[in-house]
Amino acid sequence: MWDRIKHKFEKFPARMGVARKIVELGLRVGPNGKIYCGDVEISDVALARGTGVDRRSIRSTVEVIMEDPELASIFANIFPAGALLKNVASDLGFGVVEVEAQAGTPGILAKATQLISQENISIRQAHAGDPELEENPKLTIITEKPVKGEMIQKFLDIPGVKRVSIY
Incomplete structure (x- = not known):
């Protein structure tokens, strides 16, 4: 899966980090462009803080995801695995x-x-x-x-x- 994702972000390390963190945490990008953990909305600021980037990097990553049908489909269907x-x-x-x-x-x-x-x-x-x-x-x-x-x-x-x- 990651091979299908990473080439879209490899020229932008901050976006790559955001995409990696979204997948790592089991977050999803909804059709409205907002980020969710299950059905709980995650603020751009909170994710930016956790990823070590600014809020604009979160938004630009989401925009890339939303503009690409394959990425949008992948990121819309990620769900958290549950508590380890x-x-x-x-x-x-x-x-x-x-x-x-x-x-x-x-x-x-x-x-x-x-x-x-x-x-x-x-x-x-x-x-x-x-x-x-x-x-x-x-x-x-x-x-x-x-x-x-x-x-x-x-x-x-x-x-x-x-x-x-x-x-």
């Missing part, structure tokens, strides 16, 4: 497995979840970072209960896995 429970997992008695892997290696999610299920632990959430949007994308799996530390080696044995954290 990683930061509150320990408070809730859940476990977290974070896997950093070689981008583009197939089967990592399947093999990681299989290892967890073999321990008779259910999964509450799984979130895989997008390698085109993140420098070091991670697979984050929230489990019903903590996974034992001795499982680290089993995760590291999955082809393409570079690093594993369990907490």
Whole structure:
């Protein structure tokens, strides 16, 4: 997806940053040119502050999006993925497995979840970072209960896995 988007903004780094932040946060651009998180309108000023640009960069990015039918369609249909429970997992008695892997290696999610299920632990959430949007994308799996530390080696044995954290 990002390859289809980035060429429209590559000559304008501020606009590229805004477009990236919109996608990263799961924001969408409505047909009225306003930016939303779900059905909550996000002000240009708030997004500008969060992106480190001025308000005009937000507006010019939205104008480029609205003028291009393909971009308008993509950005009109982005929705937030929901709250990732990683930061509150320990408070809730859940476990977290974070896997950093070689981008583009197939089967990592399947093999990681299989290892967890073999321990008779259910999964509450799984979130895989997008390698085109993140420098070091991670697979984050929230489990019903903590996974034992001795499982680290089993995760590291999955082809393409570079690093594993369990907490």
